[in-house]
Amino acid sequence: MTTFLNILIGGLIMGGIYAIISMGLSMQYGVARILNVSHGEFIMVGAFLTLTLSKAGVNPLLSLALTAPPLFLIGFLLHRTAYKRLTTVTGGGGAFEGNAMLISFGIMFVIQNIALMIWGSSPQGYQFLVQSVKIGGSVFALNRIVVMVIAVAVSIGFYLFLSRSRIGKSIRAAAQDPVAAALMGVKINRVMALCFAIGALLAGLAGVLLSMINQINTTMGMSYTVIAIIVVVLGGLGSIPGSLMGGFILGLVGSAVGYFEPSLQLVAYYLIILVLLLVRPKGLLGR
Numbered sequence: 001m002t003t004f005l006n007i008l009i010g011g012l013i014m015g016g017i018y019a020i021i022s023m024g025l026s027m028q029y030g031v032a033r034i035l036n037v038s039h040g041e042f043i044m045v046g047a048f049l050t051l052t053l054s055k056a057g058v059n060p061l062l063s064l065a066l067t068a069p070p071l072f073l074i075g076f077l078l079h080r081t082a083y084k085r086l087t088t089v090t091g092g093g094g095a096f097e098g099n100a101m102l103i104s105f106g107i108m109f110v111i112q113n114i115a116l117m118i119w120g121s122s123p124q125g126y127q128f129l130v131q132s133v134k135i136g137g138s139v140f141a142l143n144r145i146v147v148m149v150i151a152v153a154v155s156i157g158f159y160l161f162l163s164r165s166r167i168g169k170s171i172r173a174a175a176q177d178p179v180a181a182a183l184m185g186v187k188i189n190r191v192m193a194l195c196f197a198i199g200a201l202l203a204g205l206a207g208v209l210l211s212m213i214n215q216i217n218t219t220m221g222m223s224y225t226v227i228a229i230i231v232v233v234l235g236g237l238g239s240i241p242g243s244l245m246g247g248f249i250l251g252l253v254g255s256a257v258g259y260f261e262p263s264l265q266l267v268a269y270y271l272i273i274l275v276l277l278l279v280r281p282k283g284l285l286g287r
Contacts, residue, residue, distance in 0.1 A: 002138045003259070005135060005138045006138055006255075006259060007252070007255045007256050007259050008252070008255075009135070009138075009140060009144070009145070009148060010251075010255035010258070010259070011248070011251045011252030011253075011254070011255035011256070012148050012151075012152060012248070012251065012252075013144055013147055013148040013151065013213070013251070013255075014250075014251035014254055014255060015151075015247050015248035015249070015250065015251020015252055015255075016147075016148060016150075016151025016152045016154070016155055016209075016247070016248070016251070017147070017151050017206050017209055017210060017247075017251070018227060018228075018231050018246075018247035018248075018250050018251050019151070019155040019231070019243060019244045019246075019247025019248055019251075020151060020154055020155055020158075020202050020205055020206045020209075020247070021039070021043065021202070021203060021206045021224055021227065021228045021231070021247070022227075022228045022231035022232050022235070022243040022246060022247050023155070023158060023159075023202055023240055023243045023244060023247070024039065024198065024199035024200070024201070024202030024203045024206075024228070025039050025199060025225075025228040025229065025232050025243075026232050026235070026237075026239065026240055026242075026243040027171070027195040027196070027198050027199045027202075027240070028195060028196050028199035029232065029237065030175055030232075030237055030239070030240075031171055031174055031175040031191070031192065031195040032079065032083070032192045032193075032195045032196045032199075033096065033097055033100070033192075034079075034083060034097070034100045034101070034104065034196060035097065035100070035101045035104070036101075036104045036196070036199065037101060037104045037105055037108055037222075037225055038104045038105070038107040038108035038111060038221070038225075039104075039199065039203055039221075039224075039225045039228055040108075040203075040220070040221030040222050040223065040224040040225035040226075040228070041107070041108050041111040041112055041115075041221040042071055042075070042111075042199075042200045042203035042204055042207070042221075043203045043204070043206050043207040043210065043220070043221060043224050044111075044112075044115060044207060044216070044218060044220050044221040045071065045111060045115065045204065045207065046067050046071060046203060046204030046205065046206065046207025046208050046211075047207035047208065047210050047211040047216040047220070048115060048118075048119050048124075048207075048211075048216065048218070049063065049066075049067045049070075049204075049207075049208075050063040050067060050207065050208045050211045050212075051119075051124055051125070051126055051211055051216065053066060053067075054126045054128070054211075055126065060126075060128050060208065060211065060212050061146075063208050064150070064205060064208050067204050067205075067207070067208055068201050068204055068205055069201075071200045071201055071203070071204035072197045072198070072200060072201040072204075073197070074200060075196050075197035075198075075199060075200025075201065076193050076194070076196070076197035078107070078196065078200075079192060079193040079196040079197065080193050082103055083100060083103070083192075083193075083196065084189060084193070086099055086100060086103065108221065108222075111221075112218060112219065112221065115218040116218050119218055120218070121217065121218060121219065122217070123215040123216065123217045124215065124216060124217070125211070125214070125215040125216065126211070128143050128212050129141070129142040129143040129146055129212075130142070130143060133145055141213070143212050143213055144213050146212070147209045147212050147213050150209060151209055154202075154205060155244055155247070158202070158240075159240060159241065159244055162240055167194070170186045170191055171191055171194070171195060173186055174186055174188055174191045174192070174195075206224075227250070227269065230250065230269050230270075230272070230273045231243055231246040231247050231250050232246070232283075233273055233276070233277070233283055234246035234249065234250065234272065234273060234276055234283055234284060235247075235283050235284055236282055236283030236284055237282075237283065239283065239284075242283055242284050245284060246283075246284060250269060250272070253268055253269075253272065254268065254269065
């Protein structure tokens with residue numbers, strides 16, 4: 001029972017964070033058609049902004065509200081300038097997707113180097129809710145329990161936002177058929193920019209949560225981008241419920257494997273995606 005609880009809670013913690021990360025990337029690629037390889041850098045920026053605020057005496061929980069709006073604004077402005085211009089030049093389609101990915105590589109290196117100048121290359125961290133909590137005979141750090149609750153709540157809340165709100169319905173309509181959505185009155189350019197901005201916001205929230213339980217560094221972004229891509233493919237390209245499900249599946253698998261042999265976590269992730277691409281290329285909920 002102790003082993004089961006350790007694996008379950010560890011899986012829910014990382015699964016919730018993976019779900020938030022991958023839902024953001026799914027919004028950017030599944031709707032806005034931008035494979036944003038700089039996605040992980042927004043996670044890193046969110047984490048380091050939280051670290052900086054924590055050193056200034058700001059509670060990391062408050063950082064969830066303080067870091068999200070600037071990252072949302074940056075994402076929105078990036079799309080309304082660089083990516084909107086690229087759409088005009090390329091006319092959309094495959095040419096747009098290829099060039100958009102190249103732009104995101106440039107953004108990744110710009111953000112990473114600015115972060116290196118500000119925060120350096122050494123791993124850093126801060127103390128937050130380090131006291132222990134006993135659950136079912138197992139002992140966990142309180143910060144991990146708090147992160148698990150927030151990650152699960154944000155994941156479910158975002159899914160409900162997409163499925164119940166008017167804006168969420170516009171986003172889903174644009175993802176399914178942008179031409180038909182435009183004919184029905186959806187402002188496609190604004191929705192695309194909104195999706196990219198929401199992806200940046202979710203990445204920032206994931207960074208805040210990661211900083212509460214792990215040490216962070218300015219080169220951490222790419223590893224989380226790769227994990228987000230794996231989860232998006234696992235759930236099905238453009239499927240938000242698939243990303244939510246895929247994030248928790250990957251988190252539980254990683255927790256189970258990591259409990260016995262931490263060095264094999266990434267190997268397990270790559271094996272999952274390899275088998276999935278061979279057996280079900282469209283993903284769990286892809287169409």
